[in-house]
Amino acid sequence: MKQKALAAIRDKLLEKRKSILQSIEREEGKKIILAKSKIINGDRVDEANMLSEMEVYGRLEEMERKKLQGIDQALERIEEGIYGRCVVCGGEIDERRLLAIPEARMCVFCQTVQEKMRASTGGVHGKSFSQSHSGPNQAKCSCLKK
Ligand SMILES: [Zn+2]
Numbered sequence: 001m002k003q004k005a006l007a008a009i010r011d012k013l014l015e016k017r018k019s020i021l022q023s024i025e026r027e028e029g030k031k032i033i034l035a036k037s038k039i040i041n042g043d044r045v046d047e048a049n050m051l052s053e054m055e056v057y058g059r060l061e062e063m064e065r066k067k068l069q070g071i072d073q074a075l076e077r078i079e080e081g082i083y084g085r086c087v088v089c090g091g092e093i094d095e096r097r098l099l100a101i102p103e104a105r106m107c108v109f110c111q112t113v114q115e116k117m118r119a120s121t122g123g124v125h126g127k128s129f130s131q132s133h134s135g136p137n138q139a140k141c142s143c144l145k146k
Pocket of ligand 1: 086087088089090091106107108109110111
């Protein structure tokens, strides 16, 4: 990959990282406000509401944290000089794809396979599990070590 493209992707990742951190902070802030309002009002209805709202914020935050993780990993891969390689097949990921989704870890082909697996009933450990693990990579998959 060209240095120029890589630099642009790095900038994008850093920018995304910043905005995610900000939104996590916002979620945290909302939780604190909720907790405080609970102390003031303190009745049972409020408590139930708060718990479900907290749960929503918690879930949002978890999603943001997952995104953040992906971005951090991408930045690490840039540092290591292995950015742009598919983590599954080792092939090069299309540059246009990386510009659109800088945290992409898989090439289009592997991503499609994964999505199909997830979409099928039972997910990774369902019907498609044995099909997807019949190749030479069988020993490498962590799902089988359980
Ligand atoms: Zn691949």
